Ligand SMILES: Nc1nc2c(ncn2[C@@H]2O[C@H](COP(=O)(O)OP(=O)(O)OP(=O)(O)O)[C@@H](O)[C@H]2O)c(=O)[nH]1
């Protein structure tokens with residue numbers, strides 16, 4: 001029995017990274033009644049067919065978490081890449097991505113890129129106080145890249161960022177084999193590079209994987225639909241000390257009298273932009289009912 005992690009799935013074939021290398025596998029129908037179809041990021045065991053060296057998936061470990069689109073399981077870390085240099089990142093995008101990560105039990109990390117042009121002091125201060133980790137980097141000068149490399153080592157990470165923020169530049173700085181690795185996997189599969197709509201895990205130097213995600217838009221939309229309004233407050237770590245301190249039980253922390261969260265925003269303990277993002281997200285999910293979530297499947 002060989003253990004591994006699914007890096008890519010195409011047309012019923014799964015490409016599993018194992019101690020013996022990358023193994024092409026098929027899955028039997030047996031998973032349909034339990035976890036469903038195998039997805040990228042799944043931890044699996046497999047058996048090798050002596051005839052041709054291909055594998056058969058035997059078991060899929062219970063998922064720590066999963067996203068729907070892109071379909072990926074067991075993410076340890078979501079990195080929201082932002083920039084205070086043009087194109088300046090809307091903090092709402094960062095807050096949406098980090099809220100999803102926190103809600104799904106993944107670590108969240110905000111990375112402010114292009115510090116050679118603008119150090120992003122305001123953004124940095126906002127997240128430093130939020131309870132969400134924040135790092136400053138420059139893909140051009142290499143500042144902060146070692147620290148970021150430390151944070152992703154040995155883990156499965158997804159990078160999200162608005163177009164032009166420098167996500168590709170940061171990834172290439174992080175791992176010189178990043179670009180080459182994409183080609184290597186695609187060649188083995190023999191389908192060239194026309195597979196970008198599928199999410200794929202790229203092994204990185206020193207252990208760990210990076211999931212390529214197409215950008216903020218595809219990352220957030222469908223996931224956010226699955227957060228209940230009353231759970232949203234827990235996706236903002238800095239709200240935690242105030243939850244339960246409001247005058248009314250079930251306070252939404254939007255504009256209620258005697259709200260402890262609003263008081264903390266007023267006296268500067270919670271950043272205004274963070275609360276604005278919370279309110280915007282709250283409005284978008286407040287009519288969602290519990291039964292709609294279970295219909296959606298994963299939470
Ligand atoms: N000054 C400066 N420019 C940077 C830095 N990182 C990236 N850029 C520039 O920003 C532009 C966009 O960089 P990309 O790496 O292509 O950005 P991306 O986020 O991958 O963009 P998409 O492919 O649209 O998702 C390029 O012109 C880069 O040279 C940085 O640290 N400092």
Ligand SMILES: [Zn+2]
Nearest residue numbers: 246251253259
């Ligand atoms: Zn409140």
